[in-house]
Amino acid sequence: MGLGVESVFGDSVVTTKLDKAVNWARSYSLWPMAFGTACCGIEFMSVAASKHDISRFGAEVVRFSPRQADLMIVAGTISYKQAPVLKKIYDQMCEPKWVISMGACASSGGFYDNYTTLQGIDEIIPVDEYVSGCPPRPEAVLDAIIAIQEKAQNDSIIKDRVRDFKGILDV
Amino acid sequence: MYKADMLVAQDDLKATITKLKDEEGYNLLLDITAIDYLAYKDKQQSRFALIYILRDNTFKKSITIKTFLNDNRLEIDSLTDLYYAADWAERETFDQYGIKFLGHHNLKRVLNHHQFVGHPLRKDYIITQGQVCTETEGLMDEMTPLMASKGYSKEEVDEMMLLNIGPSHPASHGTIRNFIALEGETIKGCVTEIGYLHRGFEKSCENHTYNQIIPYTDRLNYCSAILNNIGFSKTVEDMLDIQITDRAKFIRVIIGELSRITDHLVCNAANMVDMGGLTNFWYLFAPRDKAYDLFSKLTGARLTNSYTRIGGLEYDLYDGFDHDLEDVLKDVEQAIDDALSLVAHNKIFQDRTQNVGVISKEFAISAGITGPNLRATGIDYDMRKTNPYYYYDNFDFDVVVGSYGDVYDRIMCRFEEMVQSIRIIRQAMKQLPGGPINIDKPSIILPDKKDVYGNIEGLMNQFKLVMDGVKVPEGEYYSATEAGNGELGFYIVSDGSGTPYKVKCRPPSYYSLGAYPRIVEETMLADAVITMASMNFIAGEFDR
Numbered sequence: 001m002g003l004g005v006e007s008v009f010g011d012s013v014v015t016t017k018l019d020k021a022v023n024w025a026r027s028y029s030l031w032p033m034a035f036g037t038a039c040c041g042i043e044f045m046s047v048a049a050s051k052h053d054i055s056r057f058g059a060e061v062v063r064f065s066p067r068q069a070d071l072m073i074v075a076g077t078i079s080y081k082q083a084p085v086l087k088k089i090y091d092q093m094c095e096p097k098w099v100i101s102m103g104a105c106a107s108s109g110g111f112y113d114n115y116t117t118l119q120g121i122d123e124i125i126p127v128d129e130y131v132s133g134c135p136p137r138p139e140a141v142l143d144a145i146i147a148i149q150e151k152a153q154n155d156s157i158i159k160d161r162v163r164d165f166k167g168i169l170d171v
Numbered sequence: 172m173y174k175a176d177m178l179v180a181q182d183d184l185k186a187t188i189t190k191l192k193d194e195e196g197y198n199l200l201l202d203i204t205a206i207d208y209l210a211y212k213d214k215q216q217s218r219f220a221l222i223y224i225l226r227d228n229t230f231k232k233s234i235t236i237k238t239f240l241n242d243n244r245l246e247i248d249s250l251t252d253l254y255y256a257a258d259w260a261e262r263e264t265f266d267q268y269g270i271k272f273l274g275h276h277n278l279k280r281v282l283n284h285h286q287f288v289g290h291p292l293r294k295d296y297i298i299t300q301g302q303v304c305t306e307t308e309g310l311m312d313e314m315t316p317l318m319a320s321k322g323y324s325k326e327e328v329d330e331m332m333l334l335n336i337g338p339s340h341p342a343s344h345g346t347i348r349n350f351i352a353l354e355g356e357t358i359k360g361c362v363t364e365i366g367y368l369h370r371g372f373e374k375s376c377e378n379h380t381y382n383q384i385i386p387y388t389d390r391l392n393y394c395s396a397i398l399n400n401i402g403f404s405k406t407v408e409d410m411l412d413i414q415i416t417d418r419a420k421f422i423r424v425i426i427g428e429l430s431r432i433t434d435h436l437v438c439n440a441a442n443m444v445d446m447g448g449l450t451n452f453w454y455l456f457a458p459r460d461k462a463y464d465l466f467s468k469l470t471g472a473r474l475t476n477s478y479t480r481i482g483g484l485e486y487d488l489y490d491g492f493d494h495d496l497e498d499v500l501k502d503v504e505q506a507i508d509d510a511l512s513l514v515a516h517n518k519i520f521q522d523r524t525q526n527v528g529v530i531s532k533e534f535a536i537s538a539g540i541t542g543p544n545l546r547a548t549g550i551d552y553d554m555r556k557t558n559p560y561y562y563y564d565n566f567d568f569d570v571v572v573g574s575y576g577d578v579y580d581r582i583m584c585r586f587e588e589m590v591q592s593i594r595i596i597r598q599a600m601k602q603l604p605g606g607p608i609n610i611d612k613p614s615i616i617l618p619d620k621k622d623v624y625g626n627i628e629g630l631m632n633q634f635k636l637v638m639d640g641v642k643v644p645e646g647e648y649y650s651a652t653e654a655g656n657g658e659l660g661f662y663i664v665s666d667g668s669g670t671p672y673k674v675k676c677r678p679p680s681y682y683s684l685g686a687y688p689r690i691v692e693e694t695m696l697a698d699a700v701i702t703m704a705s706m707n708f709i710a711g712e713f714d715r
Contacts, residue, residue, distance in 0.1 A: 035339060038710060083303070
């Protein structure tokens with residue numbers, strides 16, 4: 001995903017250094033979009049609150065507008081009814097973007113193996129990190145954020161992130 | 172054998188309930204549900220039966236009324252003109268069982284999505300048969316008649332600002348969708364859509380043994396999981412006709428009241444965030460986290476504790492529990508003081524909350540609102556006083572009531588209820604009796620591990636309990652407890668096996684939310700946001 005600045009520098013050695021700078025900035029200023037639906041949403045509040053303090057990892061600017069966020073944290077059960085909403089919000093986020101699937105329900109439907117629960121959000125949108133637990137402890141969510149930061153270090157601004165993902169709601 | 176209190180004919184139902192309401196004061200419609208007898212072991216009069224649960228104006232008596240429906244005529248008169256609460260209750264029964272309510276003004280699905288085919292709680296619907304929803308509903312089919320009933324023409328509605336709040340919105344605290352028609356900033360019409368967190372609690376219950384259901388109850392009102400555990404376990408224990416040990420009762424009271432405190436802390440903290448008071452959130456969340464540490468030390472989980480078992484508890488209190496508990500209580504008291512010192516005499520806070528989102532007494536009863544939301548209107552209905560269980564009548568505590576039923580009253584009621592809960596906990600800790608935490612019945616409680624490995628009887632008991640579950644005598648029964656949000660009831664139908672034939676949860680916030688669209692009409696948009704937060708809608712509970 002280009003920033004426009006690479007045209008000024010051309011494709012010289014500077015680009016790799018720019019990559020580093022941009023990746024550094026991106027990984028330590030992740031803006032999460034908390035898609036909290038259920039119990040995990042309550043635990044996500046704990047991740048943000050004083051004791052666990054997500055801001056130690058530079059990710060405290062929780063945005064509820066997808067257009068301002070680059071990290072989606074799906075915290076809670078997603079039902080078939082909710083699925084189109086989740087997809088729409090994911091589509092509204094600008095690249096580069098990452099997704100954390102927080103908890104058993106978001107990752108696999110959890111113990112709600114029934115007529116109404118989506119059996120994992122990866123049927124709808126691509127997921128970068130899965131967090132186990134029902135709900136996971138706040139430390140586990142912080143661990144996932146660190147994993148995303150590491151992933152963000154390997155991105156490049158001159159390469160488009162190619163997504164060949166196709167979910168059940170993609171026609 | 173427990174049975175419904177009254178059995179009436181299909182055509183007499185409305186007349187009977189009207190009579191009960193007018194002559195005996197059954198003003199509170201608690202719940203409506205149905206039973207599908209298709210897979211029941213004995214053949215019944217007909218396939219479907221409807222269950223109505225009512226409570227009288229002294230709040231001491233509840234009554235269950237049952238009526239069998241003719242197989243060729245799955246319809247009955249609607250009660251929406253008697254009780255406001257019947258609106259959503261009947262919609263849910265229609266959605267889940269496909270029973271029609273004649274005269275209902277808006278009989279459409281409420282929990283399942285609009286593209287759903289069939290009725291999932293019917294016994295011939297396979298539990299895993301999911302149905303994909305490809306798009307969200309427009310809701311104009313509800314908005315147009317609603318606005319027409321208020322005298323707005325179609326052209327006038329087209330001119331108005333129609334706004335969606337939710338289902339993914341920071342102020343909706345979960346997954347509520349409100350579709351509102353605005354004139355300026357005043358809400359002229361509001362349609363509330365739920366079901367975005369419908370997780371099939373009731374269907375899952377029909378496929379698990381009684382003890383396996385306890386983790387599902389955690390996730391109803393996940394802000395106070397233990398209160399749900401207690402409500403469910405108590406209902407099953409009542410059906411089994413057993414009394415748990417005194418120590419278990421006291422521990423349930425202590426841990427339950429602590430859960431009530433965490434529930435109210437979340438509600439008030441989040442409410443004040445919506446008002447712009449973020450500091451309160453940090454103040455109130457710090458002791459809550461400490462309470463969670465205590466829970467995880469005691470039960471192994473912070474949020475979803477699954478602490479009770481049918482006939483007792485999972486663990487006894489650990490050494491040093493009393494010390495940890497007192498630490499938490501002191502922190503809670505400090506946090507309440509800190510938060511109140513910021514808001515109680517704060518003019519901005521008072522202007523923002525007083526006379527906002529007012530609920531009248533009459534409307535609250537008609538809509539089936541219970542718990543702190545009802546008490547804030549001035550009605551002193553608290554199950555711990557009116558229908559005391561677990562020695563609540565021996566504890567010295569006050570029922571907290573408000574006077575206007577506005578947002579301010581609801582916030583202050585919750586603050587004061589926390590103080591009362593602390594009083595109860597301290598008294599219970601002082602009187603905490605010794606002895607076992609589980610009853611001595613091998614058909615209900617798992618044997619000790621040393622017996623399982625040491626003798627054949629223990630091994631057999633373990634095997635039977637794990638494979639078959641606790642066998643509950645045949646019958647149907649309703650029982651309720653005072654949960655964080657009000658009267659949390661469970662209506663259980665047992666066929667004598669270890670798996671319930673049907674479980675219906677009476678979720679207090681389902682009925683509060685059903686009333687919400689009427690409460691916010693003619694108020695300002697910004698007030699609707701804090702009204703919502705002050706009523707503590709928990710998605711896991713109303714959507715189940």
